[in-house]
Amino acid sequence: MLIIKLAFRNITHAGLRSWLNVFVLSFAFVMIVMTEGLYDGMLQQVKDAVVDSEIGGGQFWQKDYDPFDPFSIENSHSKIPENLLLEIKKGNASAVLIVTAAIFPRGHVQSAVLKGIDPSQKIVKMPTYLLNDGSDTASIPGIIGSRMAKSTGLHSGDYLSARFKNINGTFDAVDIRIVEVMNTDVQSIDRDQIWIPLKSLQKIYRAPGEATVITLKKDVRYYPSGEPGWTFKNHDYLLKDLNDTVRQKKVTASFMFILLLGMALLAVFDTQVLAIFRRRKEMGTLMALGMTRKKVVLLFTFEGCLLGILALIAGAIYGIPLLAYFAGTGLNVPQVATQAGISIGAVLYPKYSIQLYIITSLILFISVVVVSFLPARRITRLKPTDALRGKMA
Amino acid sequence: MKGSEIIKVHGLIKDYSMGKQSFRALNDVNMSVCSGEFTGLVGPSGSGKTTLLNIIGALDNPTEGDAVVLGKDVNSLSQAEGALLRNESLGFIFQTYNLLPVYTVYENVEFPLLLLKKSKQERNEAVMKALEWVGLTAKAKSKPNQLSGGESQRVAVARAMVKLPKIVLADEPTANLDAANSHNILKMMLKLNEELNTTFIFATHDEKVIAYLKRKVVLSDGKIIDDITLN
Secondary structure (H helix, E strand, O other): OHHHHHHHHHHHHOOHHHHHHHHHHHHHHHHHHHHHHHHHHHHHHHHHHHHHHHHOOOEEEEOOOOOOOHHHHOOOOEEOOHHHHHHHHOOOEEEEEEEEEEEOHHHOOEEEEEEEEOOOOOOOOOOHHHHHOOOOOOOEEEEEEHHHHHHHOOOOOOEEEEEEEOOOOOEEEEEEEEEEEEOOOOHHHOOOEEEEEHHHHHHHOOOOOEEOEEEEOOOOOOOOOOOOOEEEEOHHHHOHHHHHHHHHHHHHHHHHHHHHHHHHHHHHHHHHHHHHHHOHHHHHHHHHOOOOHHHHHHHHHHHHHHHHHHHHHHHHHHHHHHHHHHHHHOEEOOHHHHHOOOOOOOEEOOOOOHHHHHHHHHHHHHHHHHHHHHHHHHHHHOOHHHHHOOOOO | OOOOEEEEEEEEEEEEEEOOEEEEEEEEEEEEEEOOOEEEEEOOOOOOHHHHHHHHOOOOOOOEEEEEEOOEEHHHOOHHHHHHHHHHHEEEEOOOOOOOOOOOHHHHHHHHHHHOOOOHHHHHHHHHHHHHHOOOHHHOOOOHHHOOHHHHHHHHHHHHHOOOOOEEEEEOOOOOOOHHHHHHHHHHHHHHHHHHOOEEEEEEOOHHHHOOOOEEEEEEOOEEEEEEEOO
16 A cells, blocks of 8 residues: 555656656557547448448348359349248338349440339338339439449439340340439449339349349348248348458557557656666665565556556546547548448447447556566666665666 | 664675676674764775675675674565664665655655554654754755755755664765755754764764764774774
């Protein structure tokens, strides 16, 4: 107890030197929590967006469907099983038919995917109700995402022709009128995709009642009963790529974590090393006054530890309101960041958890204890008579 | 007033290794000190007076021989026992004052009492009394860097005396002081010696100090060459 009291007295009396260390440590603490929170928030936000806009509570895929093999799409459609049809009628699921096509924006040929979806569906967050537009019977209404609009130069109200091969292998074409350019954070429902009414696609593709993917409602707990020709894909499967990408990005973040922590620890280590050399006479005096070397080591180690504790307190004092503010208002994400592999919304909301605080605090504290002790243990070899003369043994 | 024998050194030898060679700082030193003495170890630089003082203060161990301080053989004391002896019974005064720079005068004087785990009230009373002895109550809240050399050494004396040690070991206490301050400090120490019967042992070659001593033990090349009782 006395050692803690003395260490506290030494730290508080040392003035600016101590407070600078406390500030550097607390800043590192807050920045580490903030960075980790940003990544956690990004993961959560991207997951939420993908779940809300694309995969819902999971998907049934037609057995031949492979989104990474464009050639598989031609054959990956079949009748919707009765059980799933029932769920669609109950509003618990929504069917999507996928057909490959070629479009001709700005006079160039470009491959695209036509996706048929029920305009009245409420399973995924897309403005599909706009597909009910029947103002022009000569064309089919279509929705594209902002990325698709950018890559094709299409705008709302534009027409485009799509050429495709129907179920019988005959080439056909259709005029699509863009009724909406939607802003979405999810690239996989945007790039190279045109959303049109399901029934229209089924009709022109000559595949009535067929679909490629059936998406379940987010909060529906549907236990598949082995629908023949269809495979259920749960979140673990559907979010695997996303999780892998975020994990990859977290590795990058851990470099930032190590860098920040390293900088802060360097400050403590530097202070401790400096203290051991500058305060040799003080150590000798402490021993002459009746402290054992062990207690002197403890005192200097505790001084470092107290820096860590004060940094955690200071970090909590200014960090919690600051982080809470960012968690509430979010951080604006530059446009370039949305092209960095993960779709992020324009505003990123960091996610902070008690677990994150506790783990970061513990890592910081333990690291501070170690870097405080390492230089201090040199004192165990220090002779009081040498210390009093300002010599290091 | 001379009392019982509290320090006895016998056949004391201290060698320091200097690379491949060794240097003998003390060579067969024999002496004893009784309580209440005001004794000086006198001699030129390198004569071994500080080494002898450090051994008596359990800060260093002899290479050979015995040093018994307050009934304890310093050579056989563990680190903790040596620290306890210094904490409870010995006071130190150094040439460069060795005040703890971030503490106030009050806190510097209070420090030995904190190690002795005295209560706050006991500490307060003792510190104020010690500061009164050295005439520095008005400077209690000052930091060492706000004090003159004389004042700093008075704080060091107060710190050494605050726990009422049996022995005070002073290593060249006036070396950094002017004549007036030296005399003030020495008069104060003499007064404390007489009033509290504290044993003072000086390591010095300062004539001003020597003039106040009641006993002069002269060292040369690590040997005692003279032991004179004065007055």
